Amino acid sequence: MIDTKNQWQKGFPQLEIQPDMIHVWRCSLDLPSANLENLLGILQPDEFERAKKFYFEKDRNRFIAARSILRSILGLYLNENPDQIKIGYTSFGKPVLVPGSYFQNLHFNLSHSENLALLAIASEGNVGIDIEQIRYDLDIEALASRFFSKEEICVLEKMDAEKKKEVFFQLWTRKEAFLKATGKGLSFPMEHCDVSSADNRNFSPVIIPITDISDQSNWYVMDLEPAKEYMAAIASDRPNMLISLWDYSFNP
C-alpha cells in the first residue's frame, strides 16, 4: 500500500526504516558535468572499470550518477561515507550489501531507464524494482508471445493499439521487478510468472507454478507511477508492506 496518494515527497524520511516499510527514491540522472567529475571519487574500482566501458558518454554519465546516488542514499541510512559502502554481488549478480558489514542490514534494489532512476530500500524482506521509459521501437507482439504468460497475452490483446504499449510496459516492469526481487534475474523463465492482475494500490500476488521457485516463497508486486512516459513496479516477498515515495536532490 502507498502511504500517501502515490505522491512523491521532498525532503527526507525517518532514516530508520520500520520492518513493514519500503522507501522508494526517485532521482534524475542528468547531472551537471562538474558534479560528475566529483562523483568519480565515490565509485569503487570495479564500478570505475564498468563506467569506462560504456560506448556513449551519455550512458556512462548516467551510470556514474546512478551508482553515486545509490552509494549516497545508502550512506545516509548506514551513517557511512558513500565511497565506503561495501556492495557485493550474489551468484546471480544482484547487488547487495556485503553481509555482516553493517549493524543494520538493508535490502535495496536500483533500476534506471534513460534519465530517471528508482531505488527501493527496505529493512526486511527481499525487494525488486523496475522502471522503463515507454519505447516505440519494440516488437511487442514478438516479445509478449515469447516472454508473457497466457493470461498476460490475453490482457494485452484486449487493448487498442495506443493503450497496448502502455500495458505491455506495465506488465513488463512488474515481471522484471519480481525477477529482480527473487535475485534470479533473466535466468527465470519469464513466461512462467503471471502478473496480469496487479494494480497501483496494493501488493498483489505473483502467480508462479510451485515447481519454479525452489524456496516456495510468495511474491507480491505493485505498480508505481514515476513520471509521464515511464512505467514502474515494485516487488517484495512480504504482502503488506507500506511504501513511501521520495524525491532525491543530489548535491555531491
Added chain:
Amino acid sequence: MSEEEIKKTIFQLLKRIAPETEPSELMPEENIREALNIDSFDALQFIVAISEKLKVEIPEEDYGKTTNLKSLVSYIQNKTK
C-alpha cells in the same frame, strides 16, 4: 553454418538493436550486453531474433552460456550441428 557466417549474422542482429555501435569490434570474451550497453529489452529481442534468423532457441537457463561472442558462436554451432 561456418563460424564466420554465424558471426556475420550476430553482428547484423546486434547492429539492428544497437545501431550506433560497432558489434564487429567486440572482443571474443567481452560481455556483449555491457560492451554495447544493451538493456534487458534489447537482450531479449536479440534472443528472439536469433531464434527467428538462425532457428536456435536459447532457453533462460542457457543465457549465462551466451554472454560473449566466443561462447555465443560456440553455443549456436553446437545447436546447429
